[in-house]
Amino acid sequence: MSPVTSTRDRLIDAAFALFEERGFDETTVDDVAARAEVGRTTFFRAFRSKEDVIFPDHDAMLGAVSARLATATSATVEVAVTEAAHLVLAHYVAEGARAQQRYRLARNVPALRSRETAGLLQYQRLFRTFLDQWTGDGDRPDLIGDLRAELLANAVVTAHNHVLRRWLRGTITAEQAEAEFAVAMEEVFRASRPSGDTAVVVLRSDVPVERLLPALREVVADATPSYDEA
Numbered sequence: 509m510s511p512v513t514s515t516r517d518r519l520i521d522a523a524f525a526l527f528e529e530r531g532f533d534e535t536t537v538d539d540v541a542a543r544a545e546v547g548r549t550t551f552f553r554a555f556r557s558k559e560d561v562i563f564p565d566h567d568a569m570l571g572a573v574s575a576r577l578a579t580a581t582s583a584t585v586e587v588a589v590t591e592a593a594h595l596v597l598a599h600y601v602a603e604g605a606r607a608q609q610r611y612r613l614a615r616n617v618p619a620l621r622s623r624e625t626a627g628l629l630q631y632q633r634l635f636r637t638f639l640d641q642w643t644g645d646g647d648r649p650d651l652i653g654d655l656r657a658e659l660l661a662n663a664v665v666t667a668h669n670h671v672l673r674r675w676l677r678g679t680i681t682a683e684q685a686e687a688e689f690a691v692a693m694e695e696v697f698r699a700s701r702p703s704g705d706t707a708v709v710v711l712r713s714d715v716p717v718e719r720l721l722p723a724l725r726e727v728v729a730d731a732t733p734s735y736d737e738a
Contacts, residue, residue, distance in 0.1 A: 515544070515546060515550060515554065516554045518544040518545070518546070519540060519541070519544045519546065519550075519551060519554055519555065519561060520561055521544070522540050522541075522543035522544035523535070523540045523543075523558060523561040523562070524561075524606065524609055524610075525543065526539055526540060526543055527562075527613055528609065532558075532562075532613055532616075532617045532620065533617065535558065536558075537551055537552075537557075537558055540558060540561070559619065559620065559623060562610055562613060562614070562620060562623075563610070563623065563624070563627065564599065564600075564603070566627050566630060569595065569596055569599060570630060570631070570634060572595050573592045573593075573595055573596065573631065573634060574634060574638075576588060576591055576592040576595060577589070577592050577634070577635075577638045580638075582642065585639075585642050586697045589635065589638070589639070589664055589693075590690075590693045590697075592635075593635075593664055593665075593667075593668045593689075593693065594689060596631065596668065596672075597668060597671065597672055597685065597689055600672055600675075600676070601675060601682050601685060607676060608676050608678070611673075611676040611677075628665060628669070631665055632661050632662065632665045633661075635660075635661035635664050635665065636657050636658055636660075636661035637657075639656070639657040639660050639661055640653060640654060640657040643656035643657045643660065656700070659700075660696070660700055663696045663699070663700070664693070664696055667689075667692040667693055667695070667696045668689070668692075668693075670692060671685055671688045671689045671692050672685070674688065
């Protein structure tokens with residue numbers, strides 16, 4: 509017996525299929541509803557617009573990221589930020605082909621690119637707000653602390669997106685994305701630490717170790733001695 513597909517999932521499947529066939533601008537809400545064999549009213553119960561069909565539930569992901577950051581202590585800031593950013597990467601990788609299809613669509617439709625950028629800014633603001641709690645600097649907390657938080661939040665989002673886009677383009681596998689993400693985040697924090705400090709970021713992953721290690725070795729082959737194999 510085939511698994512039962514929800515109305516929402518049918519609408520998403522129909523929309524993505526039509527966007528690929530006809531193009532985003534040429535596809536209407538009525539087209540999507542008809543392909544999913546539901547009425548226009550049913551579509552708008554699930555989504556506010558056809559743009560909403562494209563993007564994942566950023567509110568839910570922002571909530572998950574915020575919840576992970578909220579558990580941090582002064583000793584676990586780097587781990588918290590790394591794992592929080594990894595939640596977003598893992599979500600996209602779990603979507604598989606759907607995430608890659610969304611990426612292709614967003615590259616070709618200015619309205620979708622703008623919405624994607626707005627979503628990235630939400631993550632950046634969230635990380636910046638969190639990091640601002642841990643980056644104060646004595647007599648000049650407003651200047652130095654705010655600047656450090658801003659720079660570090662930008663670096664975290666940039667590193668995450670660099671790896672994610674390599675996977676979205678098909679340049680690397682999911683296993684390689686896991687390994688590259690760990691190295692990218694370590695580089696973000698290494699650059700932000702005072703000279704001479706060393707830290708190890710441990711990232712939990714569902715990928716079996718025997719599959720992850722070859723990709724990790726490849727990524728860190730040319731890295732500095734601070735990236736020791738564990």
